[in-house]
Amino acid sequence: MNTDELVALGQQLRVDSVRAAAAAGSGHPTSSMSAADLMAVLFAHHLRYDFDRPDHPGNDRFVLSKGHASPLLYSAYKAAGALDDEELLGFRKLGSRLEGHPTPQRLPWVETATGSLGQGLPIGVGIALAGKRLDRADYRVWVLCGDSEMAEGSIWEAAEHAGYEHLDNLTVIVDVNRLGQRGPTRHGHDLDAYARRFRAFDWHTIEIDGHDVDAIDRAYGEAISTTGQPTAIIARTLKGKGVHDTEDREGLHGKPLKDADEAIEELGGVRDIRVRVHEPPSVRPLHAGGAGTLELPRWDKGEQVATRDAYGRALTALGTARGDVVALDGEVGDSTRSELFAKEHPDRFFECYIAEQQMIATAVGFARRGWVPYASTFAAFLTRAYDFVRMASISGSGINLNGSHAGVAIGQDGPSQMGLEDLAMMRAVHGSTVLYPSDANQTAKLLAETADLDGIRYLRTSRGATPVIYGPDEEFPVGGSKVLRSSGDDRLTIVAAGVTLHEALAAADALAEEDIPVRVIDLYSVKPVDRATLRRAAEDTGCLLTVEDHREEGGLGDAVLDAFLDGRPVPRLVRLAVRTMPGSASPAEQLHAAGIDAESIAASARLLVEEAVVP
Template identity: 85%
Template sequence: MNTGELAELGQQLRVDSVRAAASAASGHPTSSMSAADLMAVLLGRHLRYDFDRPDHPGNDRFVLSKGHASPLLYSAFKAAGAIDDGELLTFRKLGSRLEGHPTPRRLPWVETATGSLGQGLPIGVGISLSGKRLDHDDHRVWVLCGDSELAEGSIWEAAEHAGYEHLDNLTLIVDVNRLGQRGPTRHGHDLDAYARRFRAFDWHAIEIDGHDIDAIDRAYGEALSTKGRPTVVLARTLKGKGVASVENREGQHGKPLPDADEAIAELGGPRDLHVRVQEPPSAQAPRRFGTGRLDLPRHDLGEQVATRDAFGKALAALGTARGDVVALDGEVGDSTRAEFFAKEHPERYFECYIAEQQMVAAAVGMASRGWVPYATTFAAFLTRAHDFVRMASISGSPVNLVGSHAGVAIGEDGPSQMGVEDLAMMRSIHGSTVLYPCDAHQTARLVAAMADLDGIRYLRTSRGKTPVIYGPDETFPVGGSKVLRSSDRDRLTVVAAGVTLHEALSAADALAADDIPVRVIDLYSVKPVDRETLRRAAEETGCLLTVEDHRAEGGLGDAVLDAFTDGRPVPRLVRLAVRTMPGSASPAEQLHAAGIDAENIVAAGRLLVGEALVA
């Protein structure tokens, strides 16, 4: 397309953005109008993409980080022939694929769900890393973001990571339209303020007028020819460009134009231009590494092994068996034991340093390219990346997360390092799987099983060593549990997982010595939970006691309660959990102080069955 045609395409994208928002009586047309010329030049001159084959390995990848500008994206899809005008006008309506913020669950041309600002660039970095270090192809990654989201810390985690990794296949286009939701952005139209920041992270920065078609074209071409570092195109634009009543005016964010028909006329009326997007170059199927037999580590019964150690060895074994598995870590690989994978498969290991948001985002980006990522850090620090986990769920992204050093059982490090909220966080994610193994063989089996699950999968591991209680060939179906103590005389059921499972077994032995038979359930699958086994235990023993190295809210106890939400009577239930603020102490002292060790379980069990201790 020539310059004039590109200018007309930009106007068409503006008009269609106005029309879509008017049809919905909601949306963000002014944010779309500012970036219309940037999108027109990309679509008409530089993007290589087959809309009939969104999975084509040679396709460039486009991420709309400013997801509220979805009218612009959908208008571009219409211009490319991916959707028709009738569908465009279903924007934001019930049942439409064209949601207020785009998601890949509904549209095959969308790489990732956006809308929570500051996520597009970090995920784009993950896609770029996939291309450079895994796929070894020449596809480009284009990310369009707004100036408002440059206030997000995740943007700068991504900027530093991209510069460090020399991601010259990545181009960030920043729509610097000066106006945020409630007023001017921090730096307004000061392009140099942004350029200085990106250059500090070793980016090539280009400053342009974002409504000058030729300047945009030259900037994109310069980005394509830049080697050894990523490029940012900082484009000065006007929000609501082309319509005098809203152009560069405050108070127009997130609402349809006051008079859509008048605005469309001012923009020159509707057009029906169709863009022939460049075809991607021929490309081979995405690269995958060799595969082999899965040989999970084996241990002797009674051997003391930390589940974090078992995780690391199992992940390394899985990497040998499956060439699509990759690992990411937040500079704690020596503690999470992700380093075991790094030593055996260095070409598939990604050090993300202390940047948990970027780590999870990179995992999402890699998953979008067909890789199976395992991202690891301390369970406590995954809370920093919760929004990325939440948005990954919206994308339907298959990401494996592993949180080590869970609970007060880590000991002397104190509460800042203790993951005691992680189960609640991960259970609340739509469609998630939450697993909490207690021994090495269980851990290894669950690590392998995670690779083939859907959605967000979370595995919780422990710092200290625990005895191996299961054989190497034992199976652990997701959604199941293991009944480790049981008789027809049981007067109480203790439900535990991980560290407290071993405390529960010790307590059951002590209670049995007092002729109080106790059933013990290993609830290694916290979500989905084994409702049938829990319901049977409640019916047969009359009382459930849950014990968890986690806060009382949202963890194991609440998972057990989920088994009784079908209207049947809820059994007598007592929950032992971390209810105090820990300090520094040994692991045994921590468990005792929190009231979740064997001694406390015994005391609670005696009270529950009417055998209270006599002082």
């Protein structure tokens, strides 16, 4: 397209953004209008993409980080012939694929769900890193960001990571339209304020007028020709560009234009320009999945092994059997034991340093490219990246997360290092799987099962060594449990997992010596939970006692309660959990202080069966 044609295409994208928002009665047309010329030049001259084959390994990848500007993205899809005008005008309506913020669950051309600002660039970094080090393909990654989201810390985690990795296949386009939701942004139209920050992270920067299509064209060409550095194109634009009553005016964010017909006329009317997006180059197919035989590590009963050690060894074995498995860590690989994978498979290990948001975003980017990522850090530190986990679920992303050093059982390091909320937050994620193994063989088997599951998979591991209680050939289906103590005379049921399972077994043995038989259930699958076994235990024993190294809200106890929310009578349910603020102490002292050790469990059981001795 020549200059005039590019200008006309930009105007068409503005008009269609206005029309879509007007038809919906909601949306963000002004945020779309500012970036219309940037999008027009990208689609017409530089993007290489086959809309009929969104999984084509040579396709460039485009991420709309400012996801509220979805009318612009959908208008570009229409111009490219991927959808028609009728569908465009169904924007935001029930049953429409064109949601308020784009998601890959609805549209195959969308790389990742956006709308929680500050996530598009980090995930774009993950996709670009996959292109460089995993796919080894020549696709480029283009990310369109808004200037408001430049205030998010995750943007600068991404910027530093991309500069460090020399991702010259990555270009971010910053739409500096000066206005955020409630007024001016921090830096307004000071382009150099943004450029200085990107240059500090070793990016090549280009400052342009974001409404000069020739300048945009040259900037994109320069970005493509730049080697050794990612490129940031900082574009000065006007929000609501092209309509006098909206251009660069405050108070119009997230609102349809008051007089859409008048605005459309001012923009030159409805057009139907079709843009022919460049075909992607022919490249080799994506990596094949694993074809080897999985030989998991094995441990004998009675050995003392930390589940984190089992995680590292099992992950390494899985990586040997499957070439599509990759591992990421937040600079604690010597503690999570992912370093074992790094030593065996250095080409598929990614050190993300102390940047948990970027670590999860990278995993999401890898998963989008067809890899099977395992990301690990301390359970406590995953809270920092929880919004990325939430958005990954919205994307339908399949990622595996490992939270080690969970609970008060870590001992002397104190509460800042103790994951005490992780089960609750991971259970709350839509479609998630939450697993909490208690011994080495169980950890290895569960890790292997997670590789082929859908959605977010969370495996909780422990710091200290615990006895191996299961043989290496035992199976642990997701959604199951193990009944480890049982008789027809059981007075109550103790439900535990992980560290507290061993305390529960010790308590059960002590109670048995007092002729108080109790059932013990290993609820290793916290979500989905084994409802059938729990209901049977409730019917048989009448009382359930849950014990967890976690806060009482949202963890194991609530998972057990979920088994009885179908209208049937709820059994007597008592919970032992961490209710105080821990300090520094030995692991045994921590468990006792929290009231979740064997002695505390036994004492509670005696009270529940009315066997306590009254002085």
